[in-house]
Amino acid sequence: MADPGMIERQSPTYNKYTTGKEMKETPVSKASSPTEVELGMSYQSESNNVWSKISRWINLIGAEEYGVEQIPEDVRTDQNPRDLFTFFFSANCGTASIALGYLGPTLFYLGWWDSFLCCLFFNLIGAIPAAWLATFGPKMGLRTMILPRFCFGWWPAKVLVLLNxxxxxxxxxxxxxxxxxxxxxxxxxxLPMAVAVLIIGLAAVIVGLFGYHLVHVYERWSWIAMLICFCILAGFGAPHFVNVPMGKGPRRNLSTDYGVYMRSDTPPWKCFLYAFLGLFTSQFLIEALGAAIGTLVFSSNPVFTAAYNSGGLGGLIGQCFQGHGAGVTGFGKFVQLILSFSTVAVIITNIYSLGLSIQMMSKKLLIIPRVVWSLIGAVIFLAAAIGGRNNLEAVMSDFLNICAYWLTPFCTILMVEHFVFRRGYTTYDVSAAFDRKRLPLGIAAFSVFVIGTVLALLCMSQTWWVGPIALKVGNAPYGTDISWELSLGAVTLLYIPLRYLERKYTGFKSEFEGDI
Structure with missing residues (x-):
């Protein structure tokens, strides 16, 4: 089978990377017809195909044209793995991380040290799976949501793509x-809130549509200005922060797509280290600052309560610059303006990865370029954001509640598959990723995933649902959320024997390039 990454969408003469200039400089050969048909990328007459014309326009403006197909070695660059640090640091060095941190005191009524320790330990743990997944980009040249096919199989993996x-x-x-x-x-x-949402969203969409190259360029530098502004905010806000004591009573607790153009000989440990540091340092520092700002709600100074009631998080941040004269107030407005665009760094990753994920839903969807799917997704999220613009805390808490409970089983299965069964990157038959006949049935992975997710729901403790197990462990009416701990343990214990049985009785040992 020919390498699926060598498939040409328009030109039989030139390769596609990130810009039109680079496309002109890198000659390649065209892949065989059978492979194109197999991947759903057989194109009718090039001159009359509307999507081919759109793809040529994408190349003309310098946007990335590659989609979910494997990125071949001959278009990889000497991109430094340090880009993974700046990418993840920039993506999390934003007001969304502040908003997450400030939920500790304002929504969960945690004290300062409670919130600080939650930010520290949960980010230390949470950064590991994402940093590990980042090592697959250079080694395999495949996008993140392609990887589940090696254990979930063809059809169950589509369910995960939909969730993503x-x-x-x-x-x-x-x-x-x-x-x-x-x-x-x-x-x-x-300024109407709807207009503010639209401006922020459009700024992110413009960068996200261009793809991999421009995303990395933006992330490489944007964090510098944002970090300076956050330091300034911390300096002006520090005199007003409140040391809210730890709460007492019922207990409550709160990747790969961006390294595919790195050469395959890039050391995995470097990818992991840079990605982990970028994830942890940005999230921990900014969320801790958010928790500190959240303590202003408990300030004895009534102006902070009034600012919170009128403007929420934005009101609290703005109030930190008040009382120092007109010059400081004006400077504070400038700092806030810069910080308001800090979320662009993470929204562009959502837009970029969304386009790739949609292409994975069906071979037929591969015909439509990633940039088109990203644009459609942008319209959907902008409409949703404008509709929910006045309910940040509710939107954040409800959405985080929904998404968190399937990610632990998902990541656990991928890690067990890799470390127990694959034991290395070379045992993945990359060419089988786009051939459902050469992939496992996914019986073990999907059944364990469902069990793990259901168990997580039974152990969850949220405003709108407290699972029976959580209620038994903790005190009524909230109980104790132990969803991710039990889900991780149960998935690990169940997946190993079921995966062995699946390999033994379904005859899909050919999915491995080597045997264990």
């Missing part, structure tokens, strides 16, 4: 609203 599409749209909505709340406060309430 909902995640990307939801996160784009949440991040856009988080930035817009700051923008709204800059305009002293005179």
């Amino acid at each position: 599409c909902l995640n990307q749209i939801g996160w784009a909505m949440v991040n856009c609203i988080a930035g817009a709340t700051i923008f709204y406060d800059v305009g002293d309430g005179k």
